[in-house]
Amino acid sequence: MKNVTLTIDGQKVTVPENYSIIQAAKELGIDIPALCYDPNLEVVGACRLCLVEIEGSRKLETSCSTKVREGMVVNTETEKVVKARKDILQLLLDSHPNDCLTCQKAGECLLQAYAYRYDVKFREHDGAMRPKLIDTSSPYILKDDSKCILCGKCVRTCSQVDDRQVLSFAGRGYDTRIVLDLDKTFETSKCVSCNRCVVVCPVGALVDKRLMGKTRIWDAEVKTVDCKVCAYGCEFEVLSKKGKKLAVRAKAPSNGRPLCLKGRLTTELMHLDNPDKPYRKIGNKFVESSWTKAISIADIIEKINKLENNEEK
Amino acid sequence: MMTLEKLREIKEKTRPILEDRLKKEGKTEIREDGSIVLKGDYYKKQVRIALRNCEIINPDSIDDYIALDGYSALGKVLFEMTPAEVIDVMMESNLRGRGGAGFPTGRKWNEAFKYDADKKYIICNADEGDPGAFMDRSILEGDPHSVLEGMAIAGYAVGADQGFIYVRAEYPLAVKTLKKAIEQAKEYGLLGKNIFGTDFSFDIELRLGAGAFVCGEGTALMESIEGKRGMPRVKIHRTAHKGLWGKPTIINNVETLANVPIIYQKGADWFRSIGTEKSPGTKVFALVGKVKESGLVEVPMGMTLREIVFDIGGGVADDRAIKAIQTGGPSGGCIPADLLDTPVDFESLAKIGSIMGSGGMVVMDETDCMVDIARFFLDFTVEESCGKCVPCREGTKRMLEILEKITEGNGEEGDIERLESLAETISSASLCGLGQTASNPVTSTLQYFRDEYIAHIRDKRCPAGSCQALLEYYITDACIGCTKCARNCPVSCISGKVKERHVIDTETCIKCGTCMEVCPVGAVITR
Known part of the structure; x- marks a missing residue:
């Protein structure tokens, strides 16, 4: 080159x-x-x-x-560039809820960072705002359309995995939205909760629900760990506060692997002192599950137990 | 298999039949040079090149097209010219894209020609979407073969064997006519494998648009043909280099392609003898609005707006005063009456803040409110923005909100400045042409009719008397006291005794206009 x-x-x-x-x-x-x-x-x-x-x-x-x-x-x-950037950020803020105080994304939100950098503020107006549509159906991901800036990163990362391609754009113009499988929910769509979309979302439109309320990011100590489920090793982050390991979140897929829920749950189990209950999607419902079932090792454990019992005899 | 000999035979056989029919109909005259033109004052000052066969031939008959030299240009280029020569003629003719931007067609072709690729594509952009524009539709419905022939010539020039016509589904007759034309051309061996027995093959398929205006934008159009959501691509590569499915692609508009065959029949010099130096040839306009004779007009480039509106269009309807002319649809601007002597060509229109565009030309009189016109076009853009880039998606929405506020009488000081600031950012920062030009209707009306904006904002008055919210219904002393208005008022806000002048309570009035309609003496006015 x-x-x-x-x-x-x-x-x-x-x-x-x-x-x-x-x-x-x-x-x-x-x-x-x-x-x-x-x-x-x-x-x-x-x-x-x-x-x-x-x-x-x-x-x-x-x-x-x-x-x-x-x-x-x-x-x-340049002056011209900065004017355009300020206007673009103002346009985004004009459609965005003023919720940085309690938004899980605060501290990591790119819109917040750029608004600070270019000194653009929320302002009151009586024009349109993005619709307050929140998908709460999943125990893993919260999708808040009112915060979405339609950058399309989630759509692009989701479409990189051939058998996923769940997310897409719908509607047009100001009414454009990100939808799952022609406007279904996390529960009813074929989403597998791999959280690739959460990783790339620059704002608080897609957040990891298992992190919510546990810590502000600036209070947390973040350590990157490799997933041990398969040989490829996608990256996860373990968030701790005052020595207590609170949550695990997806960081980056590894080369050739797409990130998966099993890997994330297994990493939770390995690193967290007190992980939240896992859930499995059965049919079109998320149901609370045992850990052995959630990371599909029930059969293996049974077999191990059997073998070891036999040996002991 | 079609041969040049056979083509001549069809022409010789069909021409007399066509002439007989036309004589009987009496709408046309045959000139000494053999060309057939439409009769009447409306057509006298027109020069019809793209529309040369429209309303003359039967669009469903390929023989009719051949009778008027159809497909002779294709025969000529295949047998007498190399692709490079074909491109040279196109460059010489300086035919510029009639879709609006005016990019030289020859340069486009030349670029796609340069690239070596296993596949190249010719796309006809028939996604005509400007409100009030119907030039392309008329060509597709009236003379489909001229477009097919133009595409085949383009295909030969750049080395493409596949063409697509991207036509909007809202044009069912055009789709039907095109389908039939393609079928006939294939039957005759003028499309498909080994055209005229040469080793040049060229096939054309239709792709129907699903009603998105933005798909007229070249890259969004290609996304749509590829089966994706119609959103413009960021231009990392030129379309002529990496276009449809990443292959060299030419996108020409319907009217451009309709011009192609005749350029090869009559030569580049002939073409350049029409129009202006920088914008040769003609342009078809959809002349609409407050004009006596509305319809399609095709005129040489460089004709003034005044000539088009008054000499061809017969002047303003009801003999009112002309106020402005809007050209270029939602990407264009409003040209005030004192600039009516501007010649119509790409550069001149751009200089005065409008654009040639695809050919919409809306005549407006003193009853048209310029703020409301700007609002109308912005409303269209907001509706049609694809939603991909921030300035267009969010910015046009905010501009529309301001314009709505102003026309509803709620405008505030600072609104004009906010409009101007937003317009600047949207046009400099948007991804595609739709966004980059979206604010033109606002900036051009602000440039020429700023007073009207100020009247709306400061005086809460619409000088054109068109913004309903700013109107006041008033009964003059012409009132004869017949009580008809009071009896018909749906909110009973008119009072007065029989044979005495009536009065409207403007607080209660809902401005429905019923009183005005029923008044036998025209005593009700708006002010």
Whole structure:
């Protein structure tokens, strides 16, 4: 791969030619804000927050989708860029509930972080807001449409796993929503609670319900562990507070594996002192389950017991 | 198998039959050069190239099309020209995209030609969606083969063997006509395998749009053909490089394609002799609104708006004063009456804050409120925004809310500035053309009719007398006291004695207009 040299905010950087501007900027430690961009997902250019000015280009360009070119001169925080970013953030906040005080996502929410960075505030208005549709059907995931910014990351990550593809867009314009299987719930859809969507959601629209109310993220100690269920080892995070291990959440799928509920529950069981009851989806219902059934080791345990009993005899 | 010889035979056999029929109908005249044109004042100043066969041939008859030199251009390019030569002629003609943006067709073709690929596609964009626009529909329903022939020529030029016509499902007659035309062309060996016995094969299939305006945007259109949700793609690659299913793709609009065959019949020089230097050829407009003769007009580029409205359209209906002309649909702008002498071409219209667009042309008179027009188009955009990018999805909604507030008499100081600020961000930050141009109706009316906005906001008055919420019904002293208004008022807010002037209680009045309708002497007015 050929390398190209470009200038970003006055600093020169040399990167492979297939890099996008946002990737090149990262090399320089320049953090271009973006809500819909994720290096592991298809680039869609939807949030428009990563717009930058490129010398010689009349229009603002999204740095996630624009490839670097030799000699390119990019400015990431010009007056024009900042105005657009502030307006975009204001538009998002205007549709978003003012719930940062109790939102589980606070402290990790990208919308919150960028609003702070660009000094954009909630304001009162009597215009439209996103509908207060909350899917509480799952013991694992809470989906709150009123907080959704429609970045589509959840849809993209879900569609990366061929036999899942549960999430999709529905409706259009301001009424666009993220739905499961043509507008079903977590319970009635074919969602397997792998929590890939929760991992990528930049706001509080999709949150891990088993974390809720346990700790604020800034109070927690977070340790990354590998899943031991299969050889691939997806990453999970163990959250503890004052030495007490409180919760486990999905962090990242490993190469070739998609993240799964069994892995997460097993990791909970291995690391937490007092994990919550597990649930299984039976038919279209989540039902409280025993741990042996939840991580489907009932048969194995029975067999082990039998074998060991025989040996003892 | 079709041969050039056979094509000539069909032409010679059918032409006299067609002429006989046309003579009997008496709507056309045959000129000395053999061309057939429609008679009447409405057509006198028009130059019909894209619409050359419309209302003349029977659209269901491929023979009729052949009688008027149809498919001769395809024969010519296949036997006499290399693909590179075909592209050269298109570049020379400088035919620019009639879908609105005016991108040179030859350059588009050339780009797709350059790329080596196992598959290339030609797409005809027939997802005409601007409110009040029906140019493409008329071509598809009146002369479908001109589009098919244009696509086949494009296919030969760039090396594509598959074409798609993306046509909106709301055009059932166009779909039916196209299906029949494709069937006939295949039967004749003018589409399908080994056209004219050469090794060039080209097939065309229809794809029906499901009613989303945004699917007229090229990348959303391709997503839709691929079976995905119709949302525009972020432009990492050019469509001519990686388009439909990642293959080099040409998307041309219906009217553009209808222009293609005749350019090869008559040559690039002939084409460039019509219109202006930078915008050669003609443009079809859907002339509608407050104009005496509404309908489709095709005129050489560079004709002034005044000529189109007054010389062809016969002037403003009811002989009212013309106030503005809206061109370019929801992406366009309102041009005030004092700019009526602007020539119609891509550059001139852009310079005055509007666009050529696909060809909508709405004439407005003094009773049309410009704020309400802006609101109407914004309402359309909000409805049709796909919801993918933030500025368009959220921003147009907020602009519409402000405009609604203003037309309802609740406008506040600062609203105009907020509109302008939002317009700037939406146009500079949106993902696709829909969002980037969505605020044009607002910015152009603010540019030329700012006073009207101010009147709505400060004086709570609609100068055009069109915004219902700002109207007041009033009975003048022409009242003869017949009591008819009072008897018909659904909320009984009119009082007065027999044979005395009546009075409307404006507090109670619901502005339904019944009193105005029933008054025998026209004493009820709005003010």
